[in-house]
Amino acid sequence: MYIHEIFGKMLEQKLEFIFNKFIHKGEFDSYRELASGHINDTYFIKTKKKPFFVLQRINHGVFKDVPGLIENKVAVSRHIKEKLKDLSKKKRKRRVLTFIKTNTGASYYKDEEGNYWNLMYFIDDSVTFETVNDLKIAYEGGRLLGKFLTLTSDFDASKLIEVIPKFHDMSFRYKQFEDALKIASKERLIKAKEQIALVENLKEEMHIIQGLKESGAIKMRVTHNDTKIANILFNTKNKGLCVIDTDTVMPGIVHYDFGDAIRTICNTAAEDETNLDLVAFNAEYYKAYTEGFLKKMSPFLSPLELKYLPLAAKTMIFIMALRFLTDYLNGDIYYKTKYPEHNFDRAKNQFKLIESFSERIAV
Numbered sequence: 001m002y003i004h005e006i007f008g009k010m011l012e013q014k015l016e017f018i019f020n021k022f023i024h025k026g027e028f029d030s031y032r033e034l035a036s037g038h039i040n041d042t043y044f045i046k047t048k049k050k051p052f053f054v055l056q057r058i059n060h061g062v063f064k065d066v067p068g069l070i071e072n073k074v075a076v077s078r079h080i081k082e083k084l085k086d087l088s089k090k091k092r093k094r095r096v097l098t099f100i101k102t103n104t105g106a107s108y109y110k111d112e113e114g115n116y117w118n119l120m121y122f123i124d125d126s127v128t129f130e131t132v133n134d135l136k137i138a139y140e141g142g143r144l145l146g147k148f149l150t151l152t153s154d155f156d157a158s159k160l161i162e163v164i165p166k167f168h169d170m171s172f173r174y175k176q177f178e179d180a181l182k183i184a185s186k187e188r189l190i191k192a193k194e195q196i197a198l199v200e201n202l203k204e205e206m207h208i209i210q211g212l213k214e215s216g217a218i219k220m221r222v223t224h225n226d227t228k229i230a231n232i233l234f235n236t237k238n239k240g241l242c243v244i245d246t247d248t249v250m251p252g253i254v255h256y257d258f259g260d261a262i263r264t265i266c267n268t269a270a271e272d273e274t275n276l277d278l279v280a281f282n283a284e285y286y287k288a289y290t291e292g293f294l295k296k297m298s299p300f301l302s303p304l305e306l307k308y309l310p311l312a313a314k315t316m317i318f319i320m321a322l323r324f325l326t327d328y329l330n331g332d333i334y335y336k337t338k339y340p341e342h343n344f345d346r347a348k349n350q351f352k353l354i355e356s357f358s359e360r361i362a363v
Contacts (some may be wrong), residue, residue: 259316
């Protein structure tokens with residue numbers, strides 16, 4: 001038997017063992033790994049008959065308080081389910097993630113190696129998209145994020161732990177950048193001279209939303225914090241079902257979620273595309289996404305929050321450009337890279353996207 005077959009059999013036995021630590025009526029049949037996500041290990045669990053399940057191992061090397069993380073997403077899902085109580089039980093299971101408790105009543109199982117696992121029902125007849133190539137998908141993505149934020153608008157965000165401290169904190173990201181400048185090689189400083197100047201020129205504008213947050217002018221609320229289109233679940237007719245991958249749910253401001261979604265769906269090229277002529281901001285997707293988002297979210301936003309949505313998009317593109325550039329100056333210690341200039345190419349890509357955004361959208 002080949003080594004990978006032996007490993008596969010051992011993994012199957014382990015997954016079946018862990019799966020049976022949870023309260024369910026399913027009989028384990030087989031598994032397959034789900035490719036979505038780059039941090040956690042996620043497996044589709046097929047049982048002898050439906051329902052099927054999703055078993056997930058949370059990476060405790062990345063997330064320092066995994067029990068808190070799991071309680072965050074369980075509490076938010078429970079809240080949404082209560083808000084959808086007028087729907088049938090079957091429909092509710094398709095509109096919000098449903099987490100299953102262990103045999104001891106806990107929300108997670110911790111194995112002998114210190115790994116944390118949680119179990120969810122699999123939502124049948126559903127699809128996800130890695131990229132947007134249709135205005136309807138953009139619109140539905142915005143509508144679903146808006147709906148998620150409206151359903152959680154009355155949830156006390158202070159009850160959630162901060163899963164990744166200072167994740168979108170602009171002052172923190174600038175401090176990291178300034179520290180990187182001090183240790184960067186002369187060669188990389190010279191290569192990145194133009195991008196470094198852009199960071200300095202945009203500093204005041206890129207702190208506007210941060211300042212409004214710190215002053216309390218913008219409401220703190222439940223935010224998803226990973227609003228790429230792949231984290232929206234659609235039915236087979238391309239209608240949005242629910243928001244998934246809620247590991248990063250924590251207190252934040254609406255601009256984080258809106259801006260990050262726009263950043264990821266409106267780039268006409270891949271994030272590390274080196275031919276910058278291919279990189280442009282798709283204003284039509286922006287309009288479609290915004291329309292869907294505001295259809296649900298508009299009544300829940302203050303005039304100030306509405307005013308700064310366009311700047312949020314620019315800010316979230318910038319913060320990723322800054323993080324890529326910082327890592328490049330640091331010698332590529334955070335993001336995985338495939339070649340020496342990979343982070344620099346990513347940074348240039350995002351700076352080009354900011355330029356294109358500024359030509360098309362008024363802030």
